[in-house]
Amino acid sequence: MRTVRCELQPGVAPGVHRVVSADELAGVWTPELRFLVVANTPEEKAQAERLVGSEVKNVAWAASADLMAGDVVTIDTARSKVVVLYRESDRHHSLFATNRCNSLCLMCSQPPTPQADPWLIEEAMVTLCHMRTSPAHLGITGGEPTLLGGDLVRLLRTVRALHPATCIEVLTNGRRLADPALASMLFEPPVENVSWLVPLYGHASYLHDFVVQAPGAFDQTIGGLLALQEHGQPIQLRIVLIEPVLQHLKDLADFIARNLPFVREVALMASEPIGFALANRELCEVDLLDWTEVLTGAVAIFRRYGLPVLFMNTPLCALPTGLRGFAHQSISDWKNVFAAECENCAAKQQCSGLFAWHERGWKPTRIQPIQELV
Ligand code: SF4
Structure with a gap:
């Protein structure tokens, strides 16, 4: 904040x-x-x-x-x-709906708390009333927003009523979406113009469950993804690039392409060096340039199956030339900085840069100014 x-x-x-x-x-x-x-x-x-x-x-x-x-x-x-x-002038906007979560991901940037925090949803509702403009996109984040149940539905319907043209993006682990009672509240009828951003970290339960530190989570998330598909909801799958995930990234790409072809796109994301990621540094700190072969292979699989893919939170110098065109400037304005080396980089205008707290943690790669953007 x-x-x-x-x-x-x-x-x-x-x-x-x-x-x-x-x-x-x-x-x-x-x-x-x-x-x-x-x-x-x-x-x-x-x-x-x-x-x-x-x-x-x-x-x-x-x-x-x-x-x-x-x-x-x-x-x-x-x-x-x-x-x-x-803040109106920001490129990215979100409302923080709860700090509770039913997972404990190794690299969680916002470690959850167990206490009830109903004041957060009320603060989000009042915030919506006080906004004098409607953002093009508005994220709903936590914590895990689906733990709010009917209050999440109330929040989504309030956004739609007060900001009819805004695209809503719900960041959720998807584990509760297969619950028929919640699905019925959310999707019958659905709120217009909502996308679901759902992380998936492994092609098999042992890996995904380890990364999110929650036994049974893989099966629940797959169930949630199928529920979203059943209700015609657009899905962005999110994959955070920490070492256990990178070790099997090509298997995961293959699994997604074969079993979840209905997703709208797949986002590959550099880890944010804060929160639990600092405590699990040995698993979360990677230099993405060392994983060029894996990233290139995974992108090739997604493209072969016609699945759109993008990189988020990833500086251009962390990627080989052939993958730079997939990178988006995704770091929220107030978290976004550049290193001193970036001043001499030809790609700075197009680059997502770094998280502001990289100095307490790490950079996603060894920063190397690009001489010429091709
Ligand atoms: S040197 Fe800086 S601006 Fe250039 S690609 Fe790397 S992080 Fe981005």
């Missing part, structure tokens, strides 16, 4: 607010929402103080150069900061 330190109006209430400039407030004010006016100059602060002192009860002010009009934030009064829940 991206946090912004700021000077907050004394006594401001915690909770979700839309950030506005003092000039635009009059044109957008409505009693149903809460507004945080950016007051960085003495004049703006005086203007905001006059508003706050009036009968208008749902307006407060904050001073920070890092707040932007259109942000949706939640205020943490105890720590004089706000957490940015939505």
Whole structure:
């Protein structure tokens, strides 16, 4: 989560607010929402103080150069900061629905917690109301969103009602989707324009179950994928490239091509060096250039069967020339950095770069500036 330190109006209430400039407030004010006016100059602060002192009860002010009009934030009064829940100018947007999960993946970037966290889904719902624009794509993440059951359905239907043109992408391990009761809630009728992003880490149960640290998960995920297929739902399969997965990646590509030909595309993803990945470093840290033969072979299998494939979170210099055209710029804006070496790289504009926390963890390859983009 991206946090912004700021000077907050004394006594401001915690909770979700839309950030506005003092000039635009009059044109957008409505009693149903809460507004945080950016007051960085003495004049703006005086203007905001006059508003706050009036009968208008749902307006407060904050001073920070890092707040932007259109942000949706939640205020943490105890720590004089706000957490940015939505920033219009970002390329990637997501709502965090729960921190609970029924898996414990070796490379999980967001280690789950067991406690109930119903306030997160309510925060997501209020965030949707405070967004002044509709993003082209909106991810629903966790944790495992399907653990929310009916609340996930409520969230999806709220997104659809408030942001009708937004493509929704649910990141799920798929294990609960074969449950007839949940499938019936989700798909009868289905919410329009939803894609399902489902990880699969092995061609056999022993491997997938080991990677997600959950016995029985492989069979459940396959059941979930078949349920999605039955209900005509688009699926992106996700494969995180850690060592146990890379060891058998070509077997997995073959399994997917033969048994799951209905998936829309397959995403091969460099591991994020944070969370459980740090604790399981010996299994998660790889230099992708050392796996060129495996990656090239897996992509060839997907292409032979006509399955679209892409790389995510993968710097271009981690890939051989022939695979660079499959790479997407996928790292969320606030997590995305480049190394000093990148300044001399001809491919920087097209490259996904690195996760901001690579210095505490590792880079997905030895960074080598590309002289010429072919
Ligand atoms: S040197 Fe930097 S910008 Fe160039 S391909 Fe590698 S990571 Fe990307």
